[in-house]
Amino acid sequence: MKKTIDWKKLLVKNSKYILLVVMVIVSALVSDKFFTSTNISNLFKQNAAVGIVALGELVVILTGGIDLSVGAIVSMTTVIVSLMLKAGMPIPIAIGVTLIVGLLAGFVNGILITRFKIIPFIATLATLNVFNGVGLLLSTGRQVFYKNETFLKIGSISYWFLPLMAVIWLVIAIIVNHILERTKAGRHLKGFGGNKEAVRLSGVNVNRVELSAYIVSGFLCAIGGVLMASRLTLGSNSVGNGWELTAIASVVIGGASMTGGVGGVGGVIVGTLVMGLIGNIMNLLKVSIYWQQIIKGIIILIAVYGSSVRKKESSK
Amino acid sequence: MKKTIDWKKLLVKNSKYILLVVMVIVSALVSDKFFTSTNISNLFKQNAAVGIVALGELVVILTGGIDLSVGAIVSMTTVIVSLMLKAGMPIPIAIGVTLIVGLLAGFVNGILITRFKIIPFIATLATLNVFNGVGLLLSTGRQVFYKNETFLKIGSISYWFLPLMAVIWLVIAIIVNHILERTKAGRHLKGFGGNKEAVRLSGVNVNRVELSAYIVSGFLCAIGGVLMASRLTLGSNSVGNGWELTAIASVVIGGASMTGGVGGVGGVIVGTLVMGLIGNIMNLLKVSIYWQQIIKGIIILIAVYGSSVRKKESSK
Amino acid sequence: MKSLLSMKGITKRYPGVVALNQVDLELKSGEVLALVGENGAGKSTLIKTLCGVIRKDEGSISIEGQEVQIQGPLDAQKAGIRAVQQHFSLIPTMSVAENLFFSDLPLKKGRILDRKKMNEEAKELLGSLGFGDLDPTQLVSDISVANAQRVEVAKAIRFTPKILILDEPSAVLPENDVETLFEIIRKLKADGVGVIYISHHMDEVFEIADTITVLKDGEKVIDIDDVNSVNQFDLVQYMVGRELKQIYPPVYTDIGETILKVEGLTTSRVKNISFELHEGEVLGFAGLVGSGRTEICRALFGLDKILSGKITLRGKPYLPKCTKDAIQAGLGFVTEDRHYDGLILDDSVERNIGFVGLNKLIRRTVISKKKSREAADRFVGDLKIATPGIEQEVVNLSGGNQQKVVLAKWLFIEPKIILFDEGTRGIDVNAKHEIYQLIHQLVENGHSIIMVSSELPEVMQMSNRIMVMYEGELVSEFAHEGATEEAIMEKASGI
Amino acid sequence: GCQEEQTPPPSDSGESSSESTPDSVGDATGTGVSGHKVGFIQLTLGTTYHAAMSEKFEALSKEKGVDVSMTVSQNRSAEEQLKLAEDLIAQGVEAIVLNPVGDEIVPSVVQLCENAKIPLICVDNTTAGSGYTYVGIDNFAIARGIGQYIGEKYNGGNMVYVRSTPTDTGCPALRFGGIMGGMSDQGEMARFPLIDERYAPTDVGENDGMNQMEELLAANSQIDVVLVHHDAQALGALTAINNAGRKDIKVISGFDGEKAFFEKMKENEGGKNGPDLVTGLNSPIMIAEMTMDVLDDIFSGKEVESEYLIPVIIVNYENVDEYMDYGF
Ligand SMILES: Nc1ncnc2c1ncn2[C@@H]1O[C@H](COP(=O)(O)OP(=O)(O)OP(=O)(O)O)[C@@H](O)[C@H]1O
Ligand SMILES: Nc1ncnc2c1ncn2[C@@H]1O[C@H](COP(=O)(O)OP(=O)(O)OP(=O)(O)O)[C@@H](O)[C@H]1O
Numbered sequence A, B: 001m002k003k004t005i006d007w008k009k010l011l012v013k014n015s016k017y018i019l020l021v022v023m024v025i026v027s028a029l030v031s032d033k034f035f036t037s038t039n040i041s042n043l044f045k046q047n048a049a050v051g052i053v054a055l056g057e058l059v060v061i062l063t064g065g066i067d068l069s070v071g072a073i074v075s076m077t078t079v080i081v082s083l084m085l086k087a088g089m090p091i092p093i094a095i096g097v098t099l100i101v102g103l104l105a106g107f108v109n110g111i112l113i114t115r116f117k118i119i120p121f122i123a124t125l126a127t128l129n130v131f132n133g134v135g136l137l138l139s140t141g142r143q144v145f146y147k148n149e150t151f152l153k154i155g156s157i158s159y160w161f162l163p164l165m166a167v168i169w170l171v172i173a174i175i176v177n178h179i180l181e182r183t184k185a186g187r188h189l190k191g192f193g194g195n196k197e198a199v200r201l202s203g204v205n206v207n208r209v210e211l212s213a214y215i216v217s218g219f220l221c222a223i224g225g226v227l228m229a230s231r232l233t234l235g236s237n238s239v240g241n242g243w244e245l246t247a248i249a250s251v252v253i254g255g256a257s258m259t260g261g262v263g264g265v266g267g268v269i270v271g272t273l274v275m276g277l278i279g280n281i282m283n284l285l286k287v288s289i290y291w292q293q294i295i296k297g298i299i300i301l302i303a304v305y306g307s308s309v310r311k312k313e314s315s316k
Numbered sequence C: 001m002k003s004l005l006s007m008k009g010i011t012k013r014y015p016g017v018v019a020l021n022q023v024d025l026e027l028k029s030g031e032v033l034a035l036v037g038e039n040g041a042g043k044s045t046l047i048k049t050l051c052g053v054i055r056k057d058e059g060s061i062s063i064e065g066q067e068v069q070i071q072g073p074l075d076a077q078k079a080g081i082r083a084v085q086q087h088f089s090l091i092p093t094m095s096v097a098e099n100l101f102f103s104d105l106p107l108k109k110g111r112i113l114d115r116k117k118m119n120e121e122a123k124e125l126l127g128s129l130g131f132g133d134l135d136p137t138q139l140v141s142d143i144s145v146a147n148a149q150r151v152e153v154a155k156a157i158r159f160t161p162k163i164l165i166l167d168e169p170s171a172v173l174p175e176n177d178v179e180t181l182f183e184i185i186r187k188l189k190a191d192g193v194g195v196i197y198i199s200h201h202m203d204e205v206f207e208i209a210d211t212i213t214v215l216k217d218g219e220k221v222i223d224i225d226d227v228n229s230v231n232q233f234d235l236v237q238y239m240v241g242r243e244l245k246q247i248y249p250p251v252y253t254d255i256g257e258t259i260l261k262v263e264g265l266t267t268s269r270v271k272n273i274s275f276e277l278h279e280g281e282v283l284g285f286a287g288l289v290g291s292g293r294t295e296i297c298r299a300l301f302g303l304d305k306i307l308s309g310k311i312t313l314r315g316k317p318y319l320p321k322c323t324k325d326a327i328q329a330g331l332g333f334v335t336e337d338r339h340y341d342g343l344i345l346d347d348s349v350e351r352n353i354g355f356v357g358l359n360k361l362i363r364r365t366v367i368s369k370k371k372s373r374e375a376a377d378r379f380v381g382d383l384k385i386a387t388p389g390i391e392q393e394v395v396n397l398s399g400g401n402q403q404k405v406v407l408a409k410w411l412f413i414e415p416k417i418i419l420f421d422e423g424t425r426g427i428d429v430n431a432k433h434e435i436y437q438l439i440h441q442l443v444e445n446g447h448s449i450i451m452v453s454s455e456l457p458e459v460m461q462m463s464n465r466i467m468v469m470y471e472g473e474l475v476s477e478f479a480h481e482g483a484t485e486e487a488i489m490e491k492a493s494g495i
Numbered sequence D: 001g002c003q004e005e006q007t008p009p010p011s012d013s014g015e016s017s018s019e020s021t022p023d024s025v026g027d028a029t030g031t032g033v034s035g036h037k038v039g040f041i042q043l044t045l046g047t048t049y050h051a052a053m054s055e056k057f058e059a060l061s062k063e064k065g066v067d068v069s070m071t072v073s074q075n076r077s078a079e080e081q082l083k084l085a086e087d088l089i090a091q092g093v094e095a096i097v098l099n100p101v102g103d104e105i106v107p108s109v110v111q112l113c114e115n116a117k118i119p120l121i122c123v124d125n126t127t128a129g130s131g132y133t134y135v136g137i138d139n140f141a142i143a144r145g146i147g148q149y150i151g152e153k154y155n156g157g158n159m160v161y162v163r164s165t166p167t168d169t170g171c172p173a174l175r176f177g178g179i180m181g182g183m184s185d186q187g188e189m190a191r192f193p194l195i196d197e198r199y200a201p202t203d204v205g206e207n208d209g210m211n212q213m214e215e216l217l218a219a220n221s222q223i224d225v226v227l228v229h230h231d232a233q234a235l236g237a238l239t240a241i242n243n244a245g246r247k248d249i250k251v252i253s254g255f256d257g258e259k260a261f262f263e264k265m266k267e268n269e270g271g272k273n274g275p276d277l278v279t280g281l282n283s284p285i286m287i288a289e290m291t292m293d294v295l296d297d298i299f300s301g302k303e304v305e306s307e308y309l310i311p312v313i314i315v316n317y318e319n320v321d322e323y324m325d326y327g328f
């Protein structure tokens, strides 16, 4: 059989990149302000935290699971880190404890799923409520203001057009990519999403694989929470609202399969930027806010069309 | 081969009923007002519309899909029916057109999924935005008040403790149950969720089966929308917010499998009542408002534990 | 030869079923033990307890005289046990190479995955096993079932194991690969590996095995220490519990009119296929894997797009656009992969049997529970489907019994023409015998059958005529009398 | 308007005066703001209150030739508003109007605007502070007015509370506290024992208001006074009361001034045909008009105050016709 280049397939496969490029071009044409360093910097700054959360979501989705509690973990952790800073704790301790809380939140999700065998959708829907409740309880429903100039830097410094937050996003992306593609743990994880039983037969502790995916997600959410607490200069229960849907959409736009096993870091970054640009571009175009909703839906459809059409039912 | 009764399995299998009974008993113990006809009537009235939507969600989930746009369809249809009543159209026409809009909304979802092969989660996430946008556009972002005494009756009449809305819920439940369990279409639908390819091979147009599931869901959402418009005496973009999650949780608490093929109407009704009672019971118990979220999450976990633990990985 | 493996008193119960009851098994190193028995006898269950896939309820396992605790697959691997399971157990989303090395991926600096090395080693490994035509970088989801099975074999023997278990490896392997596999087994044997070989093919058992253990209804019937001390019929008698002299019924020769005429059928996978099928005829299709036999059936059944050609059914043009057209025209299709497109695994035996023929169960627009139960009961009885009840989910049935359920669901609509694609795959001798009888009855009653099979004896013995396929084309036709295995194989290999 | 919980009590409690009255609305002169680029960040989508404010502001912009970018935080989250503010500034707007999700977002946006050297006007859902001009209402004062109305007109009775959010801080606290204060001006609170309450789990619209009231009605056989956080919720509560056919409820207080509530007010004729309805005016239209005036002043180079409050107006059956046009 001769190999011919299948243009249509190639196009469909790369549709996410094409879409991103088109969106960037449209933005640039519409507004001469688009390619300013401030605007580019904004784009990265605004999407860094949700982008990091989306990377965690990717790890979970690669196992064929889903994590609906990511937004709740983000808001809970903004509250926790802010409370600790407010209480005057040193930054490393405040951050450290917050990250541990994130790990624990992910651990709870993972245990419910692996040990109690509750389906991921419902388990994380329930913990979404729990983590939100914990955040409310700790903050007594208010925003938590802290005073810490050094901590504020994390969310605000930029090197020319590259904000520190974007650098952190990038570094995490590289690490996650390395783990997924080049380490045993990563391969086990991707394999798990492809065929859990096969991975189990290979002598891998599949529960541990699945559990660790949720822990990674929780941990990355806590990083997102720390960054948001710094960016917003406070902890708040409203941060992270709806991030689960943005994160999932980013992952799927990035070409991952929601049944697991397929997907990569590069795609997720593109997906995050596409999701981030949707609002940006429509505001530039001064689209009426009601139409924005409709167009947002349509862009999501275009973005996933091709990028993640349903996995062909394999003949197995 | 001897058969023994497996008590543990029996208990786990019926956990949703046990939970409901426990919740009812607790409520009755806590409050002497619980078993008043008003309160029972409230319980049914408040949950009828979401219960009907959950039945549509069940139909979709039986195919292995998911419909995240249900809440958006409900709010859009409350707006549409109210606008028509406000414009003075006769009730049958207003309701008829609204139900057709619901069918069409479901049709759009179905076409995106069957024809454009976009995964249900993302397709309906996108249309959630679209339908919300349409509702906002039509109502210019406001509530739509209408004056129509006859129409108002639908949502407010009660026969002793049985509100008309509950009767409608029950009738729809019986019809859906009949279709699912006793007709060819229902068998095909459940079969589709179990093994799409096997159903295709059996001479069934599988795309039509899947498409019709979303149409049924859209249609039932429109019924929910009509009922809510009558109950609230207006059309509103905020009605139906988050109903998708309540509906999905109800379906899963009711014992359905999110991978399709397994689930029934009885379970969904119980699931809806459990979800509805959670808030009710906590208010009766005067649980601190911050704790309510946490406890809600925990009750959901208890409710699904056993009821819908993950389908055993079959030895495929 | 010293004792390698000793399983004692293995018991495994499932709700309503005792799958294994106090079963013993002894294996020496350098020995090939054939584990045989009817469908549902407990063969797979026994070896699954050994591989740590499931946990036994009672019993003990010793390896080289040492008792071992096998709690999970890892314990089994540590004890030197490797297996090819009855069911597909590769990761479809990963490459062949990665599947081969999944349990211990080659690492650079002890941490980083070394893809280059992995692919090279995979190529080498596949080559050394005679599977050199497989590309290690291909995704498993893109290769055929047969090739996937070769990967599974390669994966299992990559490290020379102490004990190698093969659960019906030949069910999806083409004939020539079975030979290759036997070569490999003999080599391993010489290295002192103990092999447990499960198969429903008696000829294979006698060719490769040294000893035989027979299971029936979850209990051990007999250990045969020397394979030469018994013949096929004795063995079948142990398995079935009664004598079974003649497996194949005589070919029914009262052929009627032409019912189906195919002229120049071309799809994306097959070219210019022409043949005729008569009433009361069994038309066999032989060929290697990938020769396109399945594709002919799919095209006839409205599943694959017909690019050109003409089909005439009962004298009228027939161009199926969907499976419904095919079914209405009186076709039935028993497909080659019952899990993929044969059964709704989580549904009951009853509902699976009734699924294609729902129209026959309807009374006044509603599906009649009574009719549905009656139909299921009838087929469970007629086909001797071993199940605790018609409510049982088919996923819990043994492979052979699952296959019978697929058959039942098609027989229920009484199709005029039945496409039989590997219809006896994984079925035990007795069940095969019963199915052959059934086919005989069907043709006697004027039904026609297209029989695709990779088991040459089966196609040869059952068919009135045998068509041979090679790379998507019909290359030869044999009459029942004139066919020999050699001649067919020659044509099938394109010689 | 105030739909989120966070609003710390103002330092000067109670009687904060209004710098501006409806009469002054619209009479600022000059076309200062004309031709300038302004960004507007609305709090939320799909509620009549916010839709009315946005629409009015957009209409005024058109009238005055302002190049306005209307945006909204769809998820009602702080980070979304921050994002919108950054985008607007990158687009080169010369002023930002923000209806904040809560006080939490205000400092960050103040910082952004200071860096970009553009003025910021915060409307409705916060209080006065430094670095921006506040245009909105005095929750406490209005609530006091409502409390006074109830306290003066009724002798006492069982009171229930249909709250918005579960939290006891900010705006809900101001409104509740204000009403209590207003009532107790007339004597001790004991006349109106608070016997039960429910909070809105999802939003503060008709649906939750109705569910809340239904539960309160089922649990309490004698209710005289119903305090509600928003008119929308109060409308739901009223429907619940009508459906239940309960005649014991004497008065329902809302907040905001929705037209539909005004109409019910007229229908009920101050208690004759159903519960007496009372509300405090929180007109989004006034806020939009006043905001535009402030912008006009700013671009004309005039000094502006740090706070503009709409007047405290309590609307009831007696005066509802006067304020119909400020309903929304
Ligand atoms: N998970 C399960 N639940 C219930 N019963 C089961 C389960 N797995 C196997 N069984 C039953 O255990 C018995 C033995 O099954 P097993 O798969 O071991 O048979 P087998 O000898 O391998 O048959 P085949 O030749 O068809 O593969 C069968 O009756 C089967 O129905
Ligand atoms: N999933 C697949 N992806 C790509 N090609 C495939 C796939 N499945 C089958 N093919 C190709 O289709 C052709 C025929 O397939 P198939 O293996 O079903 O033939 P067959 O003659 O029916 O063989 P058998 O029934 O013995 O397995 C071959 O070229 C094969 O490689």
Ligand SMILES: [Mg+2]
Residues within 6 Å of the ligand: C043, C044, C045, C086, C167, C398, C399
């Ligand atoms: Mg077996």
Ligand SMILES: [Mg+2]
Residues within 6 Å of the ligand: C293, C294, C295, C336, C421
């Ligand atoms: Mg084939």
